[in-house]
Amino acid sequence: MTFVQGDRAPEPADETLRRIAAELRRPIAFDATIDTAALQAIRAGRRSTGRRGVWPWLGAAAAALAASILLAVVPHRDPAGGPPRAVLLRLVAPASSTVTVVGDFNDWNPSATPLAPSGAGEWTVRLRLPPGRYRYTFLVDGREWQRDPTEPPAPDDDYGAPMSVITVS
């Protein structure tokens, strides 16, 4: 038997067919808890779809920013790839009252690295420096620049003061 939309089904002839037809005509009603659960799932799905729309952007942005930071910082952080080594600088200056050292390792700050008297007119300071090549000079009594006679002279004296250079391996 073929039904065409708009056609009415024939009235059942017996009770059984009539009961089946009535059952089929009855509106389908699910349990109320199923409806609630489905709606909650749909709402949750909408929210999570919204979050998925934002988080990939934030994640990508964070990754890109982190990459930018790494590119900008990493090349300058560990120039030689080795651990710092102890370096002892010393200057014999028996008539001096203060000796400090300025160099590539302390931003050329005259007050950052004072030497201490160690006897017999010798002044010393112990530093920890990563492998590399450093230019430096001593400042004696706050007014006289004096290079380290125990290390090679620096090839450049752009500013006219005597310089030494130390190589940390």
Added chain:
Amino acid sequence: MRSPALLATALLLFGPALLNAQDRRLAERLDPITAGAVQHLVDSARTARLPTEPLVQKALEGNTLGASGERIRAAVAALYGQLGRARAALGGSATDAEVTAGAGAIRAGVPADTLQRLRTLRSGRSLVVPISVLTDLMTEGTPPDRAYRSVFDLARDGRPDDDFLALREKP
């Protein structure tokens, strides 16, 4: 919902610029014109993947030694050029310390092709000490050919850094 994404995009766009903000040390210790000029060179060096700290230190050195702004700018610019030549000679894989040492060598008169040859002879090992010793020998007046030969021989034989340093102690 779009605000976080816009914020992230802004960070992406301006983050590197923030990182390139002026070095506080330069702003605090140099006059504004010199600080700006040095910062420009520092930014250029970063873009060219040259070490930047030597440029900052060169400027701070001038400040401590009482040099004029003009002299500081000239010294930093000269060092920038030497770092660039050293990078070109030593290659993109050279460390900042190697490039810095190479700049000192070029300043002392070591030809760029000598640095290249040293890189070839000592491939895969640090060049900081060999370059530094070569520079020291040149600065102390050792004839260039003799200095090159001594350092090349040790590099070719794969000798340790201490052997290079010992070259400076020989008469």
